[in-house]
Amino acid sequence: MEDIKKFVIMMKDIEVMKVDFGALQYEVINEKFIPYPIKGKLCAMPSLCGTATVSEMTQWMVCARKNEEAVVGWLANRVLLLSRANAKWIYNLCHFEQTGTDEQRVKIALACRAVSVLDSYWLKFEEDGEIFWHQVDVKQNPLNEIVAQVALHGKSLTLQGSLVTPELTTNGAYAKAWRRHEDSKLWLYKLGADGNTESRIEVMCSNLLDKMNVTHVHYEAGEDEGKYVCMCPCMTTERKGILTGMEFISYCNVNGMDPDQRMFEIDGESIYKMWIVDFLISNRDRHGQNWGFFYDMETMEILECHPLFDHNNAFDIEFMRNMDAPYQFGDMTLKQAAQKAMDKVDFHFTEPITREDFITERQYKSFQAKVKCLGLKI
Numbered sequence: 001m002e003d004i005k006k007f008v009i010m011m012k013d014i015e016v017m018k019v020d021f022g023a024l025q026y027e028v029i030n031e032k033f034i035p036y037p038i039k040g041k042l043c044a045m046p047s048l049c050g051t052a053t054v055s056e057m058t059q060w061m062v063c064a065r066k067n068e069e070a071v072v073g074w075l076a077n078r079v080l081l082l083s084r085a086n087a088k089w090i091y092n093l094c095h096f097e098q099t100g101t102d103e104q105r106v107k108i109a110l111a112c113r114a115v116s117v118l119d120s121y122w123l124k125f126e127e128d129g130e131i132f133w134h135q136v137d138v139k140q141n142p143l144n145e146i147v148a149q150v151a152l153h154g155k156s157l158t159l160q161g162s163l164v165t166p167e168l169t170t171n172g173a174y175a176k177a178w179r180r181h182e183d184s185k186l187w188l189y190k191l192g193a194d195g196n197t198e199s200r201i202e203v204m205c206s207n208l209l210d211k212m213n214v215t216h217v218h219y220e221a222g223e224d225e226g227k228y229v230c231m232c233p234c235m236t237t238e239r240k241g242i243l244t245g246m247e248f249i250s251y252c253n254v255n256g257m258d259p260d261q262r263m264f265e266i267d268g269e270s271i272y273k274m275w276i277v278d279f280l281i282s283n284r285d286r287h288g289q290n291w292g293f294f295y296d297m298e299t300m301e302i303l304e305c306h307p308l309f310d311h312n313n314a315f316d317i318e319f320m321r322n323m324d325a326p327y328q329f330g331d332m333t334l335k336q337a338a339q340k341a342m343d344k345v346d347f348h349f350t351e352p353i354t355r356e357d358f359i360t361e362r363q364y365k366s367f368q369a370k371v372k373c374l375g376l377k378i
Contacts, residue, residue, distance in 0.1 A: 008124045010131040024064035040254040041070035076105040085175040086154040119241035120355040140164045152177035186234040196228035198312035205311035211351040217309035243295045246288030270305035272341035279338035284321045285313035320366035353378045
């Protein structure tokens with residue numbers, strides 16, 4: 001990491017941590033705002049004097065490497081994976097090596113200041129001089145249209161403008177890009193992997209969830225360069241950031257908490273409703289990146305589950321056939337999880353659901369069968 005600049009991890013305009021990979025120096029300035037994926041992983045650097053013993057030097061080096069691992073892991077995990085659709089086009093556009101290593105992803109994080117729509121963390125460099133959060137916040141600054149076009153459509157273009165763009169820190173497997181609508185709000189546009197099937201399923205599931213007492217992100221059908229896309233508004237705000245399920249579980253494990261117990265303490269109702277929804281829509285793709293929690297970026301308090309989203313892989317044929325398909329939560333099937341949840345929360349439909357709400361007859365019949373299995377009334 002010797003060629004990487006020194007920088008400060010910032011939360012808006014608050015200095016959180018000074019980092020110097022070359023000198024292996026890590027100084028926490030504000031413990032309160034340490035990012036959740038790093039909390040509990042940092043080691044207090046022991047003081048060294050000119051007469052430090054070999055043992056003291058060894059202890060210092062162990063702490064330094066532990067801190068480096070924590071910071072590198074956090075930065076690398078903020079950057080899109082090469083496996084994402086059109087990621088290689090993005091790497092080519094920005095002249096990044098396509099190695100996929102943590103070191104390379106850290107370099108990308110440095111190039112885009114690690115800015116993300118998920119929170120208000122960013123990186124400030126020694127040579128920046130006077131620079132503030134409002135100057136780099138992607139929610140209030142112009143987006144790089146070139147990078148967005150490449151991210152969504154995989155074009156071969158020439159890079160222009162700033163690399164402080166959310167496209168480099170937006171995860172997921174599908175081609176996607178951020179657009180700013182006339183109301184100045186950010187919207188995420190997403191393409192399907194094969195035609196428009198996945199995007200249409202996303203919109204269909206959103207319309208179904210509109211008729212349930214479930215908090216979710218609303219998707220709309222749209223078009224970009226003649227292609228069908230599903231699009232949704234950014235769900236974070238200047239106050240609310242997102243802690244993904246994967247980050248939450250890691251944070252709990254590192255800090256001696258039971259993640260299962262803790263997530264139900266925070267918002268058990270939303271967790272249970274998610275289980276029921278996943279069963280009803282035969283969702284095979286619930287994972288640690290598409291469920292999680294809001295947290296208050298001023299107090300760092302974990303608040304509640306963020307709205308459900310990312311259902312473009314719902315109504316999976318095998319999961320429609322098999323009510324006892326395995327689920328990622330606990331040692332349960334989807335049906336067992338949904339049945340357990342039905343005893344814990346008030347889940348109901350707020351509007352009638354009919355055949356017209358589904359793309360195919362198979363989807364409608366599968367949904368009906370699962371509604372009946374849970375003893376619900378449409």
